[in-house]
Amino acid sequence: MNLPLLRSATAALDPPFGVIDATALDANVADLVRRAAGKPIRLASKSVRVRQVLADTLRTNGYTGLLCYTLAEALWLHSKGFTDLVLGYPTVDRVGIAALADDVAAAAEITLMVDDHAQLDLIDAVIPPSGRPSIRVAIELDAGYRFGLLKFGALRSPIRTPSAAADLARIIAGRRGFSLVGLMAYEGQIAGVGNTGGGPRGAIVRLMQARSAAELAQRRSAVVAAVRETADLEFVNGGGTGSLETTASEGSVTEVAAGSGLFGPGLFDHYGAFQPAHAAYFVLPVVRKPTRSVATLLGGGWVASGPVGPDRLPVIADPPGLRYVGVEGPGEVQTPLLGRAARRLQVGQHVWLRHAKAGEPAEHLNEFHIVRDGVITDVVPTYRGEGRAFL
Incomplete structure (x- = not known):
């Protein structure tokens, strides 16, 4: 997993942003x-x-x-x-x-x-x-x-x-x-x-x-x-x-x-015949600490289409040891997170997530940052970034 290199390459960016490894x-x-x-x-x-x-x-x-x-x-x-x-x-x-x-x-x-x-x-x-x-x-x-x-x-x-x-x-x-x-x-x-x-x-x-x-x-x-x-x-x-x-x-x-x-989204974490690499992420910022044990993200309700269930929620990729608050989950404007890592997170820090489905994050993002070997090599627009929304 290349997350340390990805984090280093994008540390100066302001979330929300998308990353392709x-x-x-x-x-x-x-x-x-x-x-x-x-x-x-x-x-x-x-x-x-x-x-x-x-x-x-x-x-x-x-x-x-x-x-x-x-x-x-x-x-x-x-x-x-x-x-x-x-x-x-x-x-x-x-x-x-x-x-x-x-x-x-x-x-x-x-x-x-x-x-x-x-x-x-x-x-x-x-x-x-x-x-x-x-x-x-x-x-x-x-x-x-x-x-x-x-x-x-x-x-x-x-x-x-x-x-x-x-x-x-x-x-x-x-x-x-x-x-x-x-x-x-x-x-x-x-x-x-x-x-x-x-x-x-x-x-x-x-x-x-x-x-x-x-x-x-x-x-x-x-x-x-x-x-x-x-x-x-x-x-x-x-x-x-x-x-x-x-x-x-x-x-x-x-x-x-x-x-x-191509992107290896969250739904493919449960397949036996193959295991794609995790290639696409979206990153959200911590904007508040309502208690010592809770870190709240701005936005986050990027829930996948299909039958309602936990597998349709974004996978929290980094830092490890975070989980959703059951009575709130990922929301349109905020997503509170619990877990050991939530105690250590501070306002302004980044949390990395993977969408359950591959293409749907592009409806929330104008562009993806392409990172190779710890360096942003390109910034490419999504359909939305090109002013296109087809469905």
Whole structure:
């Protein structure tokens, strides 16, 4: 861990500020390539939200293209020189659709995600096929795992079976103004759920993930075969940072997705197959001492999206020996901390934290300071720092 060097390099900065450990980032970039075992990695932009980091990573062998989260983001990144952009989610952004249809170069590089013919209808309502270039689309497959009445995984696409995927593929092929070029499936119940917990819960999660991976490999292969009867797919995308090994091993998958693994956020502290280096931090100041045993930070309520729970709170990285006050937690304007270290902390000192999710700190920060070998080598803006807020 390089925290002493990071602290020394940034000691003169006024919080709040963000820090990226360049050595840890480099290690994570390389480790994702190793884990992908030869499959190209499509970089999930929502888990980064720093244009310079995206560009630098894409220059590394093993990475190809971006998985974006909104059409507005994809159009902006294309205007900045990025190519091969796939939306990970359907869009109903009428302004964005009109802009895409009006830009032949963008339409050739941006692929929209669909799982329902209603999404095609909306695009046609914005601008009919006769007035636009062909719109590239990909089908999203539901990758969730079902066991009896139980369902594991995000509630995403209604397309689950080979027949349903083939039906939608035929609908797309039969309509003017669309080109079916890809298929995507995100197995969040494997890629986004930690599995190192002890006791019955940990054992159940690991068993579910193993069975889910086996079921999905068989089903995804059948879906890809069914869709390929209608369309010559350019890509079949799958997985996420937490499932690279299992997803990359599937013959039907041509590329894998990853993004969070670059920064190694708090949620990845509980994965058994890999352990990313801690590459991204945010730093807050101690502004008051309400008692000898409490040190209070300014701000701190940077709670991650998803189901409410302790794992969504920022991880207190340094100094060690700090914990949240249970009745208050991390708050919008202040965060009181308890523990031995709280007694030693003084007004003006810095506390280092790691967000539970990788990309969300960028919505609070205008920039990240890049530190290598104890020296700030660059300061790079986040999307917010460039005046962009997409979602």
